[in-house]
Amino acid sequence: MDGVSNQNDFQEVVENDRAHVWHHLSQHKKFETSDPLIIIEGKGLRVWNQAGREHLDAVSGGVWTVNVGYGRASIADAVRDQLVKMNFFGGTTGSIPGAMFSERLISKMPGMSRVYYSNSGSEANEKAYKIVRQIAHNKYGGKKHKILYRERDYHGTTITALSSGGQEERKAQYGPYTPGFVSVPHCLEYRSQWGDVEDYGVRAANAIEEVILREGADTVGALILEPVTAGGGVIVPPDGYWPRVQEICKKYDVLLIIDEVVCGMGRTGEWFGYQHYGIEPDMVTMAKGVASGYAAISCTVTTEEVFNMFKADPNDHMSYFRDISTFGGCTAGPAAALENMRILEEENLLENTTNMGEYLLDALEGLKAKHAVAGEARGKGLFCGLELVSDRDTKEPLPEPVVQQIVGRCFSEHAVVIGSTNRSLPGLNNTLCLSPALIATKSDIDEIIAAIDESMTYVTA
Numbered sequence: 108m109d110g111v112s113n114q115n116d117f118q119e120v121v122e123n124d125r126a127h128v129w130h131h132l133s134q135h136k137k138f139e140t141s142d143p144l145i146i147i148e149g150k151g152l153r154v155w156n157q158a159g160r161e162h163l164d165a166v167s168g169g170v171w172t173v174n175v176g177y178g179r180a181s182i183a184d185a186v187r188d189q190l191v192k193m194n195f196f197g198g199t200t201g202s203i204p205g206a207m208f209s210e211r212l213i214s215k216m217p218g219m220s221r222v223y224y225s226n227s228g229s230e231a232n233e234k235a236y237k238i239v240r241q242i243a244h245n246k247y248g249g250k251k252h253k254i255l256y257r258e259r260d261y262h263g264t265t266i267t268a269l270s271s272g273g274q275e276e277r278k279a280q281y282g283p284y285t286p287g288f289v290s291v292p293h294c295l296e297y298r299s300q301w302g303d304v305e306d307y308g309v310r311a312a313n314a315i316e317e318v319i320l321r322e323g324a325d326t327v328g329a330l331i332l333e334p335v336t337a338g339g340g341v342i343v344p345p346d347g348y349w350p351r352v353q354e355i356c357k358k359y360d361v362l363l364i365i366d367e368v369v370c371g372m373g374r375t376g377e378w379f380g381y382q383h384y385g386i387e388p389d390m391v392t393m394a395k396g397v398a399s400g401y402a403a404i405s406c407t408v409t410t411e412e413v414f415n416m417f418k419a420d421p422n423d424h425m426s427y428f429r430d431i432s433t434f435g436g437c438t439a440g441p442a443a444a445l446e447n448m449r450i451l452e453e454e455n456l457l458e459n460t461t462n463m464g465e466y467l468l469d470a471l472e473g474l475k476a477k478h479a480v481a482g483e484a485r486g487k488g489l490f491c492g493l494e495l496v497s498d499r500d501t502k503e504p505l506p507e508p509v510v511q512q513i514v515g516r517c518f519s520e521h522a523v524v525i526g527s528t529n530r531s532l533p534g535l536n537n538t539l540c541l542s543p544a545l546i547a548t549k550s551d552i553d554e555i556i557a558a559i560d561e562s563m564t565y566v567t568a
């Protein structure tokens with residue numbers, strides 16, 4: 108730490124936190140006997156807790172967000188300068204950083220043209236769903252309103268975003284859900300639903316067509332997919348999948364929404380995950396890496412064709428997109444996003460992500476040679492997973508408590524923060540997740556792998 112923080116203040120911080128903060132995704136009973144973790148500072152890939160202990164963060168702020176790493180003074184300066192000049196005005200008007208970032212963003216997304224600002228990944232997806240629903244009303248008498256989502260994908264935490272969530276444990280106890288959302292099969296070949304098929308990618312895509320035909324193509328308005336499934340187990344779609352998905356969407360006039368909330372802004376080595384596959388989406392949503400967590404911002408990006416469906420007779424007071432997000436008018440988000448993008452470009456972080464991603468995936472493959480519990484290593488760029496099994500032949504998933512022991516030991520013994528699929532899929536929360544900041548070096552990755560290696564040996568040998 109840089110010494111600015113006063114160690115003596117932290118007991119009060121801990122007690123205030125324990126008394127009043129409701130932590131995300133946390134069972135608070137444990138804080139009756141242990142202290143909540145407070146992160147005090149960050150620099151690069153390192154964070155320090157209330158006890159001054161340094162950790163290597165292999166998950167970019169726990170949830171794949173801080174793409175350019177901690178302690179970027181230039182982003183803080185850009186945000187500060189913008190805020191003292193003009194902090195907020197409702198999104199019916201424009202702002203300097205909003206306009207400038209939209210141009211920079213669209214320059215990285217050939218085929219796309221409009222940016223709608225809001226604050227979170229869930230909200231960005233909700234906007235996309237509202238766009239689909241309004242198009243259904245205006246163009247198809249309300250009929251083509253169904254939205255397909257994929258098993259194991261996640262699109263957010265609000266009730267409607269969860270309605271499109273393919274993770275049962277995330278959804279349990281929060282229903283009833285918004286009608287009109289229909290699931291399609293996942294595309295994880297390692298756990299093939301059709302046994303040993305030759306062209307698994309095409310088979311999994313054809314399963315989408317089967318759902319469209321079952322529901323009636325005239326009722327299906329859109330399909331939302333993560334380019335690489337994140338919290339559902341780091342699933343990289345198999346060869347043949349995406350071209351067939353695109354073909355099916357075009358054939359049945361189904362809008363394709365790509366959820367880039369995790370993969371966007373370089374995480375997979377391209378600006379956006381979908382760009383690895385030559386896909387032409389109708390809408391793209393993004394959030395986490397857009398400003399690397401330096402400010403809250405999300406975007407729902409559409410083609411001009413989608414946008415034009417909302418341009419109509421100005422006397423028709425119902426035809427335009429009647430949506431607002433108050434904090435979508437905050438200028439801190441686009442100001443931070445502009446500087447974030449400049450850093451990604453100037454420091455060649457996409458290239459680093461590709462190179463270091465290969466190094467990381469190779470290292471995970473190396474763990475397979477050493478550990479019987481390492482079932483499959485998957486990933487794209489600096490976004491990798493290692494699925495753990497009790498038995499390689501039967502692929503019986505390693506029980507979640509054992510997976511958690513490995514994650515826990517990395518943290519407690521090695522001060523390395525790794526992630527895992529958690530509270531997502533019953534019996535299948537067995538994938539370790541790694542998504543270090545895009546500035547990661549070989550030696551950072553060596554340290555992460557050494558921690559996992561020793562922890563797996565300790566817990567499972």
Ligand SMILES: Cc1ncc(COP(=O)(O)O)c(C=O)c1O
Nearest residue numbers: 227228229261262263337368369
């Ligand atoms: C793929 C994906 N989409 C959407 C979301 C929701 O984003 P937020 O938590 O910002 O609402 C997440 C969050 O983890 C995500 O992983």
